[in-house]
Amino acid sequence: MDQVFAFLDKQRDLVIDLQKHLVAIPALGPDNDGDGEQAKAEWLKGRMQDMGFPRLENIDAPDTRVSAGFRPNIAGIIPGKDTSRTLWVIAHTDVVPSGDLELWDSDPWTLRVEDDVMYGRGVEDNHQGIVSGLLVAQALLDLNITPPINYGALMVADEETASLYGLDYVVAHRADLFSKDDIIVVPDFGVADSSLVEIAEKQMLWLKVSVKGKQCHASTPGQGVNSLVAASAFVVKLRELYAKFNQQDELFDPPTSTFEPTKKEANVPNVNTIPGLDVFYVDCRVLADYDLDAVLAEVKAMGEAIETEYNVRVEYDIVQRGEAAPNTAPDSEVVTRLAKGIKAVYNVEAKPAGVGGGTVAAFLRKRGYPTAVWATCVHNAHQPNESSLISTQIGDAKVLAHMLLAE
Numbered sequence: 001m002d003q004v005f006a007f008l009d010k011q012r013d014l015v016i017d018l019q020k021h022l023v024a025i026p027a028l029g030p031d032n033d034g035d036g037e038q039a040k041a042e043w044l045k046g047r048m049q050d051m052g053f054p055r056l057e058n059i060d061a062p063d064t065r066v067s068a069g070f071r072p073n074i075a076g077i078i079p080g081k082d083t084s085r086t087l088w089v090i091a092h093t094d095v096v097p098s099g100d101l102e103l104w105d106s107d108p109w110t111l112r113v114e115d116d117v118m119y120g121r122g123v124e125d126n127h128q129g130i131v132s133g134l135l136v137a138q139a140l141l142d143l144n145i146t147p148p149i150n151y152g153a154l155m156v157a158d159e160e161t162a163s164l165y166g167l168d169y170v171v172a173h174r175a176d177l178f179s180k181d182d183i184i185v186v187p188d189f190g191v192a193d194s195s196l197v198e199i200a201e202k203q204m205l206w207l208k209v210s211v212k213g214k215q216c217h218a219s220t221p222g223q224g225v226n227s228l229v230a231a232s233a234f235v236v237k238l239r240e241l242y243a244k245f246n247q248q249d250e251l252f253d254p255p256t257s258t259f260e261p262t263k264k265e266a267n268v269p270n271v272n273t274i275p276g277l278d279v280f281y282v283d284c285r286v287l288a289d290y291d292l293d294a295v296l297a298e299v300k301a302m303g304e305a306i307e308t309e310y311n312v313r314v315e316y317d318i319v320q321r322g323e324a325a326p327n328t329a330p331d332s333e334v335v336t337r338l339a340k341g342i343k344a345v346y347n348v349e350a351k352p353a354g355v356g357g358g359t360v361a362a363f364l365r366k367r368g369y370p371t372a373v374w375a376t377c378v379h380n381a382h383q384p385n386e387s388s389l390i391s392t393q394i395g396d397a398k399v400l401a402h403m404l405l406a407e
Contacts, residue, residue: 001405008135009394014138016390024111027039029160036072037072037094037158048137051134052141055079056074059169073155074154076137080150081149087150087404089132090185109121119385145405154170163363178364180369184334184370186373186374189377194342195351200327201361203285203322205295207317207318209282213225213275213276213278215268221274224274227267228267237306252354261282326366326368327354329370332372341400344399344402374399
């Protein structure tokens with residue numbers, strides 16, 4: 001352990017080098033108007049070969065929307081003394097678009113380093129997880145250490161847009177990679193003091209709501225049906241969901257289910273036209289105590305009231321739906337090992353908790369693999385001037401190494 005920690009303390013230049021190359025290769029899925037992750041995956045695989053990974057596997061998910069014809073997933077494994085189980089570190093290669101370039105202080109696709117801080121799209125979400133996982137592998141390989149169990153670095157695609165071509169595909173098609181005795185960490189969410197260990201998630205229901213009236217000239221409103229008025233009333237009425245589904249679970253913050261109208265599509269391009277179609281979206285994060293069908297039924301009942309009052313027609317599309325996965329037990333091996341590593345490296349007590357946002361851990365938990373989501377995060381993913389710290393990527397690598405090597 002001392003050897004590994006001493007090695008990791010000297011890896012500032014390696015962190016910067018890895019991040020420099022990762023940031024420079026935008027990996028946007030087709031749903032984000034990109035051509036997928038293949039270029040970044042090819043670079044990563046070459047780097048892992050140069051590092052000396054004894055075992056590398058490609059797990060490609062077919063996708064005709066990208067030029068490669070598939071979305072790449074890469075598994076690298078360093079065999080341990082006990083080859084029947086693996087400590088997996090699972091990170092994702094895709095990122096979100098840069099957004100408005102005017103909001104960035106520098107090119108989002110060129111790494112900028114200021115003392116301990118690195119800036120660039122993806123440096124935290126999720127290059128931080130990739131880098132911390134590879135640092136541990138570099139230490140094992142350079143120091144010629146055979147770990148007690150296998151060490152696995154899994155780089156998956158498509159995390160930012162539902163994971164159908166990423167971890168969901170890998171677990172469904174390569175179940176042989178995993179054992180119920182594996183220790184699985186997803187370094188893709190956390191807090192700045194390193195304490196949060198995510199062990200549970202709320203259910204997710206994203207709805208597209210289309211309110212249809214009748215378009216007409218604004219000077220003769222009686223000849224039409226104003227869809228914006230009806231949609232606005234519907235948005236306000238949806239606040240009643242908080243009272244109808246009001247149970248609390250203190251594992252989460254906030255402890256209740258949430259029901260929030262979010263995106264609004266454009267209706268008419270000019271001021272003097274009454275719109276005949278308004279489309280908005282609702283993001284529901286629901287505690288496992290409730291059936292999502294019951295939530296959807298309540299939304300539709302509210303919609304029927306809006307239809308009657310405003311003489312409109314309402315249609316619904318489910319954009320995304322995710323049922324609750326079983327919680328990872330607070331006393332599971334992955335959580336207890338993480339807690340010991342966090343205490344040893346950062347000198348803080350781990351706090352197992354639930355989160356409202358969905359993570360790829362759900363795909364593993366649903367198949368019976370206890371999984372913890374943890375990292376030390378600045379918490380500015382998806383924002384302009386996304387940043388992460390060199391020191392915490394080294395620190396997180398130490399925590400992962402502690403999980404692997406501690407008696």
